[in-house]
Amino acid sequence: xxxxxxxxxxxxxxxxxxxxxxxxxxxxxxxxxxxxxxxxxxxxxxxxxxxxxxxxxxxxxxxxxxxxxxxxxxxxxxxxxxxxxxxxxxxxxxxxxxxxxxxxxxxxxxxxxxxxxxxxxxxxxxxxxxxxxxxxxxxxxxxxxxxxxxxxxxxxxxxxxxxxxxxxxxxxxxxxxxxxxxxxxxxxxxxxxxxxxxxxxxxxxxxxxxxxxxxxxxxxxxxxxxxxxxxxxxxxxxxxxxxxxxxxxxxxxxxxxxxxxxxxxxxxxxxxxxxxxxxxxxxxxxxxxxxxxxxxxxxxxxxxxxxxxxxxxxxxxxxxxxxxxxxxxxxxxxxxxxxxxxxxxxxxxxxxxxxxxxxxxxxxxxxxxxxxxxxxxxxxxxxxxxxxxxxxxxxxxxxxxxxxxxxxxxxxxxxxxxxxxxx
Amino acid sequence: xxxxxxxxxxxxxxxxxxxxxxxxxxxxxxxxxxxxxxxxxxxxxxxxxxxxxxxxxxxxxxxxxxxxxxxxxxxxxxxxxxxxxxxxxxxxxxxxxxxxxxxxxxxxxxxxxxxxxxxxxxxxxxxxxxxxxxxxxxxxxxxxxxxxxxxxxxxxxxxxxxxxxxxxxxxxxxxxxxxxxxxxxxxxxxxxxxxxxxxxxxxxxxxxxxxxxxxxxxxxxxxxxxxxxxxxxxxxxxxxxxxxxxxxxxxxxxxxxxxx
Numbered sequence: 001x002x003x004x005x006x007x008x009x010x011x012x013x014x015x016x017x018x019x020x021x022x023x024x025x026x027x028x029x030x031x032x033x034x035x036x037x038x039x040x041x042x043x044x045x046x047x048x049x050x051x052x053x054x055x056x057x058x059x060x061x062x063x064x065x066x067x068x069x070x071x072x073x074x075x076x077x078x079x080x081x082x083x084x085x086x087x088x089x090x091x092x093x094x095x096x097x098x099x100x101x102x103x104x105x106x107x108x109x110x111x112x113x114x115x116x117x118x119x120x121x122x123x124x125x126x127x128x129x130x131x132x133x134x135x136x137x138x139x140x141x142x143x144x145x146x147x148x149x150x151x152x153x154x155x156x157x158x159x160x161x162x163x164x165x166x167x168x169x170x171x172x173x174x175x176x177x178x179x180x181x182x183x184x185x186x187x188x189x190x191x192x193x194x195x196x197x198x199x200x201x202x203x204x205x206x207x208x209x210x211x212x213x214x215x216x217x218x219x220x221x222x223x224x225x226x227x228x229x230x231x232x233x234x235x236x237x238x239x240x241x242x243x244x245x246x247x248x249x250x251x252x253x254x255x256x257x258x259x260x261x262x263x264x265x266x267x268x269x270x271x272x273x274x275x276x277x278x279x280x281x282x283x284x285x286x287x288x289x290x291x292x293x294x295x296x297x298x299x300x301x302x303x304x305x306x307x308x309x310x311x312x313x314x315x316x317x318x319x320x321x322x323x324x325x326x327x328x329x330x331x332x333x334x335x336x337x338x339x340x341x342x343x344x345x346x347x348x349x350x351x352x353x354x355x356x357x358x359x360x361x362x363x364x365x366x367x368x369x370x371x372x373x374x375x376x377x378x379x380x381x382x383x384x385x386x387x388x389x390x391x392x393x394x395x396x397x398x399x400x401x402x403x404x405x406x407x408x409x410x411x412x413x414x415x416x417x418x419x420x421x422x423x
Numbered sequence: 424x425x426x427x428x429x430x431x432x433x434x435x436x437x438x439x440x441x442x443x444x445x446x447x448x449x450x451x452x453x454x455x456x457x458x459x460x461x462x463x464x465x466x467x468x469x470x471x472x473x474x475x476x477x478x479x480x481x482x483x484x485x486x487x488x489x490x491x492x493x494x495x496x497x498x499x500x501x502x503x504x505x506x507x508x509x510x511x512x513x514x515x516x517x518x519x520x521x522x523x524x525x526x527x528x529x530x531x532x533x534x535x536x537x538x539x540x541x542x543x544x545x546x547x548x549x550x551x552x553x554x555x556x557x558x559x560x561x562x563x564x565x566x567x568x569x570x571x572x573x574x575x576x577x578x579x580x581x582x583x584x585x586x587x588x589x590x591x592x593x594x595x596x597x598x599x600x601x602x603x604x605x606x607x608x609x610x611x612x613x614x615x616x617x618x619x620x621x622x623x624x625x626x627x628x629x630x631x632x633x634x635x636x637x638x639x640x641x642x643x644x645x646x647x648x649x650x651x652x653x654x655x656x657x658x659x660x661x662x663x664x665x666x667x668x669x670x671x672x673x674x675x676x677x678x679x680x681x682x683x
Contacts, residue, residue, distance in 0.1 A: 137560075137609075137610075138561060141609075141610045143606060143609045144602060144605050145490065145491075145602045145603070145606035145609070146494065173494060174494075284563050285561045285562050285563045285566070289560050289605070290560065290598045290599070290601035290602040291602030291605055295595050295599070298594075298598065299591055299595065
């Protein structure tokens, strides 16, 4: 099992009354809540934490893209990844990812990801999300009716830009370019591994199977609520005749470790409540624009709703809208894996059994955790849990992992030694 | 209320529903935001004096998934022109509401000989930064009704599944209509129609619901000021954005009187 360390980079100082006084953490969150000088410290702490996770031996460090979002301060994850590439040497860097339809022209993604792959010496995992409605349709004004077609076309353009040796013309429905010829070209050939973060869309599963990409389900609601989606994914893989290699899939999970369960509850209750009640406070008017979900997905969802009075997700959504929840709710529902190292290990083994995912994206910073607590959580996991998970899924080959350059071929960035102005 | 005659025309391989009812000179109608999930009293009123012909817009109820082949504004305008012709409305009077009103105005501007007289009910297409329209694509499920009709129950009843409707496909069709409107008008509803309004030579009646919460009624005057032909403005009391549903008798009477 690969254990990856994922940072969302939330703004950590949303006010106490955020949920009551502000309609949404996303799209129209008010600029007066953002203090650039505080954010300066946050960004630098967050990058320290990612580098710390790499030092602790996590298999990869992960960043992602959000726009106009109080819980995700990375409109450009590529900027963060670029800085990480210089301050780490071995660890794969997973950018999960660039929302292809938002880049004009999409060859920008082919270029920047190639730059990251070259600077990092072939350590890049290239993520291509469609992007949430909040990011794409509302913050970026993309048409919900053409978003997916634009995304798929942009994907084809990026792949061709990475693999075609000659300058070519691209005559797409949404993109026309006479001269496509990106410089630089990626280290990893034919291109970096491609991972697709998505919701529970049938077309996305089918497409991942067809293209042989990793499907990542980045729910924040934990492995119990995620089981229905991952069951659907594996059922579709079986229907399409694909093997059950767990490395076809990734899953995100909030994790909190301490010496004991009680200590963990004491340490992590405030940040967990901050995360679930403030960071995930999203105005439903931005959540489901017509056209964003395909009709096949609507059909599947509606039919299952007809069959079952309520599914797990709608229960969660109902709770989320009606009231803030407590730590006990998060623990009971499996939103958060918490406890002593033994207890956390037991829950992650249950997760691995239930979901059959080989790539676990741990969320070990959540809500308003400070650097000390984040690093404590990270170290506790790395020292006391991670070693006992390394053998999970050892029988399977991970064909979707980066193939970096050999250390002997790699550059050695100059050691970082800040000079004081007085010197 | 007796239903209309239903025929189907073909657009790029998609079946397009055409309703017709009544006798007399033909009068076309293009539906507004959300389309026409069912025959409505407003169309019956029009059919009392005219041969009413109602072709569905691409992606709207009765318009299948024809919106999926329309990528640009030009695609949309050409599609509507072809559908009007195929429905036998060349040279006829034409009315349109909201989304359909905007497309009717485009056809009148670009092909001035293709229709006789025009009635527009709160058309999309303009955007005033100082007085912006509401965002109909970013609404909570329970708030769209009040944006579209003065009486939200009118909109809800219009879209409630009839007895025997497919419980899965019906709501998908309603969602598709909203997607189709987004496909041409997202994100601001602004197609810069004001550039083409001066090309409209047909006598034009501009109707606006007094309680339109989607597009401010002040847009009527902005539009009228640009129209190239004779025109009149009428405000409909007790009506919202889709005035033909809130006040079917009054709106139909104004349209019929205007068409003569």
